[in-house]
Structure formats: C-alpha cells, structure tokens
Amino acid sequence: DIQMTQSPSTLSASLGDRVTITCRASQSISSWLAWYQQKPGETPKLLIYKASSLESGVPSRFSGSGSGTEFTLTISSLQPDDFATYYCQQYNTNLYTFGQGTKLEIK
Amino acid sequence: QVQLVQSGAEVKQAGASVKVSCKASGYTFVNHGISWARQAPGQGLEWMGRVSAYNGNTNYAQTFQGRVTMTTDTATSTVYMELRSLRSDDTAVYYCAKEKYTGGQAPFDYWGQGTPVTVSS
Numbered sequence: 681d682i683q684m685t686q687s688p689s690t691l692s693a694s695l696g697d698r699v700t701i702t703c704r705a706s707q708s709i710s711s712w713l714a715w716y717q718q719k720p721g722e723t724p725k726l727l728i729y730k731a732s733s734l735e736s737g738v739p740s741r742f743s744g745s746g747s748g749t750e751f752t753l754t755i756s757s758l759q760p761d762d763f764a765t766y767y768c769q770q771y772n773t774n775l776y777t778f779g780q781g782t783k784l785e786i787k
Numbered sequence: 788q789v790q791l792v793q794s795g796a797e798v799k800q801a802g803a804s805v806k807v808s809c810k811a812s813g814y815t816f817v818n819h820g821i822s823w824a825r826q827a828p829g830q831g832l833e834w835m836g837r838v839s840a841y842n843g844n845t846n847y848a849q850t851f852q853g854r855v856t857m858t859t860d861t862a863t864s865t866v867y868m869e870l871r872s873l874r875s876d877d878t879a880v881y882y883c884a885k886e887k888y889t890g891g892q893a894p895f896d897y898w899g900q901g902t903p904v905t906v907s908s
Contacts (some may be wrong), residue, residue, distance in 0.1 A: 681849055714894035717830075723898040724832065735896070764835065767832055772836060774846040774891045776822065781831040 682706050682770050686779035692754065692787040697727045697758045701782045703768035712772040715744055715753045718781075719764045727766075758784075789813040791821075791883050791899035794887050799908045806869040809899050810881030816864040817841045820886040822869045823857060824827060825879040832878075836868060839891065873906045880904075 693699045703713065711731040716724040726735045728744035731751055743758040753757040755762055763786055768779040791855035794808040809821060822837040836847035838857040845857050856869045864885060881902045 712892065716895075718832075723840070723901060725889070725897070726886075726894055726896050729887065729894040733808075766833075769832075769834070769894060771892050771894055775848065776834045777848075778824070778832040778834055 681775055682709060682772060682777050684768055684770055684777050684779040686766075686768055688749065688782060688784045689780065692713060692785045693758055694757050694787045697731065699755050699758060701753045701766055701784075703746075703753070703779050705749045705751075705770055705772075708748045709770045711747045711774035712770060713744075713746070713751050714769045714771065715742075716767045716769065717762075717764045718767065724767065743757075755784050789853065789885065789897045790883060791897055793883060793899040793902045794880075795904040798869065798905045800874060801873055801906055802897075803873050803906075804869060804871040805873060805904050806867055807881050807883075807902045807904070809866045809867070809868070810886065811840075812862045813844045814885070817861060818889045820891050820893070821857075821859075822884045822893060824857075824884060825881045826901075827876070827879040830879075835868070835881075837886070837891070840866070870904075873904075875906050875908050878904065878906045 685704045711781045713731045715728040718724040732744045743754050765781045790812045792810045817840050820839050823835040838845045858867045883899040885897040886893035887896040
C-alpha cells in the first residue's frame with residue numbers, strides 16, 4: 681500500500697498567519713490527492729481534490745499544490761474557524777490511504 | 788440532498804463480529820462507490836476498504852484483508868461493513884463515505900455521521 685506522511689504533526693499559528701502543511705507519498709500518485717479538515721466531534725470535510733482543485737463552498741484562502749510524491753496545503757490567512765486537524769488522502773488506485781494528520785493549534 | 792445515515796452504536800465482546808449499515812439517499816446509488824474508514828479515540832483516520840455500488844466489487848486495505856466484508860443492497864441503497872474477530876484495538880468510530888466521482892479512484896465528498904463501536908475484553 682502507498683504510505684502518506686504529513687508534516688508537521690502539530691502546527692501552532694496565529695490568526696492571520698500563512699501556514700503550509702506538507703504531505704509526501706511513498707511512490708508517485710500523480711495528482712490524485714485530497715485534503716480534508718476535521719474538527720472535534722465532526723466528520724471530515726473535503727477541501728481540495730486532484731491536488732489543487734477547490735471543493736465547492738470552500739473559502740479561497742485554502743489552496744493546494746504538488747504532484748508526484750510531494751504536496752502542500754496552504755491557508756493564506758488563518759481564520760478562527762481554521763483551527764482543526766487536516767488530513768491528506770491519496771486515491772491513485774482503488775486502495776486509498778490517509779496521512780496521519782496535522783493538528784493546527786492557536787499560538 | 789445527499790445523505791448517508793449509519794446504524795447506531797454497538798458494544799461487542801472481543802472475538803465477536805459487528806455489522807454496520809450505511810443508507811444512502813439523494814443521489815443515484817449505483818453510480819458512486821462507498822468507502823469505510825475508522826477513527827480510534829484521539830487518533831487519525833484509517834481507510835478500511837471500498838465497495839462499488841455498481842457491481843459489488845471490493846478493495847480492502849491489507850490490514851483488514853480476511854477480517855472485513857463490505858456488501859451492497861441496491862434495492863434499499865444500503866451498504867454494509869462487517870468486521871470479524873474483534874479486538875480491543877478495533878474500538879473506534881466507523882464512517883462510511885461516498886466517492887465524489889463515478890468509477891472509483893475518487894475522494895470523498897459526503898460522510899455518514901459515524902458509528903461508535905466499543906469492543907470489551
């Protein structure tokens with residue numbers, strides 16, 4: 681199975697900061713990567729798919745980039761609603777994998 | 788509107804089996820695969836496997852091969868996930884999720900509300 685590694689595991693940041701989360705795949709997955717946001721007690725929410733396509737209704741401060749084995753999720757200016765855990769997920773084949781998650785905390 | 792409604796919480800003894808259901812509505816059921824993922828307390832998301840609602844074909848994560856079965860009932864637009872030989876580390880919230888595209892190889896755009904499964908030894 682393809683392994684997905686996110687970094688950092690925890691990120692402390694302030695309102696208005698620009699933050700970047702990285703996801704690395706153990707082999708090339710082209711652009712078949714999604715990003716999800718999950719808040720405590722809630723189900724995951726799709727933010728980005730196909731590495732850089734913004735899901736409908738998601739604020740434009742979220743963006744994704746990358747291809748092959750290295751990907752990033754960027755939040756351009758942190759808002760209070762953005763403090764959550766973020767997961768990447770590969771769907772290169774029908775055997776999917778999630779990253780271990782990045783918890784974004786208020787500094 | 789798209790909805791995935793899962794069955795209720797379960798408490799099982801170690802060694803038993805659990806079967807969780809996921810009833811879909813608001814879209815053409817056979818056009819989108821359904822995946823199952825779980826989340827142990829305080830932990831991350833773990834993908835378990837997927838089933839094609841079109842033809843019932845399945846793909847399972849290696850971790851769960853031989854212990855999980857996913858099936859569909861197109862008459863009721865319901866997907867089932869059965870996990871056998873339960874252990875205490877199977878205690879988790881189990882989610883179903885709908886694939887965004889037809890034909891598989893897709894991210895998940897809708898999720899069920901989650902089914903807590905507690906395994907006691």
